[in-house]
Amino acid sequence: xxxxxxxxxxxxxxxxxxxxxxxxxxxxxxxxxxxxxxxxxxxxxxxxxxxxxxxxxxxxxxxxxxxxxxxxxxxxxxxxxxxxxxxxxxxx
Amino acid sequence: xxxxxxxxxxxxxxxxxxxxxxxxxxxxxxxxxxxxxxxxxxxxxxxxxxxxxxxxxxxxxxxxxxxxxxxxxxxxxxxxxxxxxxxxxxxxxxxxxxxxxxxxxxxxxxxxxxxxxxxxxxxxxxxxxxxxxxxxxxxxxxxxxxxxxxxxxxxxxxxxxxxxx
Ligand code: SF4
Numbered sequence: 001x002x003x004x005x006x007x008x009x010x011x012x013x014x015x016x017x018x019x020x021x022x023x024x025x026x027x028x029x030x031x032x033x034x035x036x037x038x039x040x041x042x043x044x045x046x047x048x049x050x051x052x053x054x055x056x057x058x059x060x061x062x063x064x065x066x067x068x069x070x071x072x073x074x075x076x077x078x079x080x081x082x083x084x085x086x087x088x089x090x091x092x
Numbered sequence: 093x094x095x096x097x098x099x100x101x102x103x104x105x106x107x108x109x110x111x112x113x114x115x116x117x118x119x120x121x122x123x124x125x126x127x128x129x130x131x132x133x134x135x136x137x138x139x140x141x142x143x144x145x146x147x148x149x150x151x152x153x154x155x156x157x158x159x160x161x162x163x164x165x166x167x168x169x170x171x172x173x174x175x176x177x178x179x180x181x182x183x184x185x186x187x188x189x190x191x192x193x194x195x196x197x198x199x200x201x202x203x204x205x206x207x208x209x210x211x212x213x214x215x216x217x218x219x220x221x222x223x224x225x226x227x228x229x230x231x232x233x234x235x236x237x238x239x240x241x242x243x244x245x246x247x248x249x250x251x252x253x254x255x256x257x
Contacts, residue, residue: 021135021149023128023182024199044152045142056152067202068150081199 001051003040006033011091014039017059017070020046024082025069031084037091044068099137108133115185118230118246120166123179123186123197132184136165150182151204161251162204168228168252169203176200226256 006029014032018025020043032039044055056066062078063070071079071087079086108130115122123129135149147153148163162168170180177200178187189195204210225239226232230246239253 019150019152021138022151023131023135024150026131065202065204065206066152068152081201083199 001042001047001054003042006039006041008032008036008038011035011037012074014091015072016041017055017068017072018043019068022068027082027084028069028071028087031082031087032091035088035091098141099134103137104130104134107137114247120174121186121188121191123183124191125183125197128183128197132182135182148182151202158251162210162228164248164252166229166246166248167204171230173200173203220257223255224257225253228252228254 014037016025016028016032016039018029018041025043029041042055044052044059047055059066059070062072063080065080067080069080069082073079073090077090079090108126111133112122123132132149136146139145139147139149139153143153143155143157143160145157145160146165147160148165148167151163151167153160153163166185167180170185173180174185174187177198178190178195179185179197179200181200181202181204183197186197187195190197220235222235222237224233224235227239227243227246227248229248229252230243232243232245233256234240239250241250242248243252
């Protein structure tokens with residue numbers, strides 16, 4: 001699966017599951033950019049078939065509702081939705 | 093390719109103007125933060141090109157019209173969310189309090205149930221002289237043989253009606 005990579009400071013492994021049309025996902029990307037965090041993201045709506053299913057299964061492990069944005073840090077902490085303060089707190 | 097490029101500024105602006113007019117006539121309010129609202133209108137138009145209908149920009153559409161019916165904008169969850177949180181899930185529709193600046197638009201939890209728990213629109217039999225149909229978007233009720241082609245109140249299509257009584 002093609003993962004997008006955004007360069008930045010190392011604040012742990014930051015993985016963002018997003019949708020290309022979603023405003024809250026856009027806000028999350030903007031916040032990560034503002035924080036200069038290095039991160040990976042995937043826009044699930046741009047994937048098809050097995051690729052999309054694979055990503056959905058990944059998200060489901062963290063967020064059974066499979067809603068967006070879902071942010072997973074260091075394969076340990078998951079933040080669902082654009083929770084600005086929580087994201088800032090985690091990626092100081 | 094993400095299809096974003098095939099929606100022009102002009103299209104977004106035109107649809108925004110129309111939506112703004114229709115919405116206020118029907119007693120609903122668009123988010124006064126036009127930057128957010130325009131971005132959402134753009135998302136709706138991108139989805140229209142992708143899927144053929146206005147799938148919610150902040151949810152993942154399956155591409156199957158029938159399975160996506162509840163998240164075609166305005167979605168089945170809008171009214172409840174505007175009442176409870178002051179805005180719909182995306183933040184396109186908001187309460188009067190938000191318009192007046194008394195309430196903020198914050199991210200809200202997803203009300204749409206996971207696929208296993210979603211109820212299919214019911215078409216069950218009743219004992220009345222005529223069936224009563226309910227628009228799942230705005231709650232409009234009517235007693236007639238079949239639901240109307242479009243909801244006279246919110247313009248949702250026939251498929252968005254469920255048998256109520
Ligand atoms: S009403 Fe709001 S949450 Fe529902 S589909 Fe439209 S933009 Fe999305």
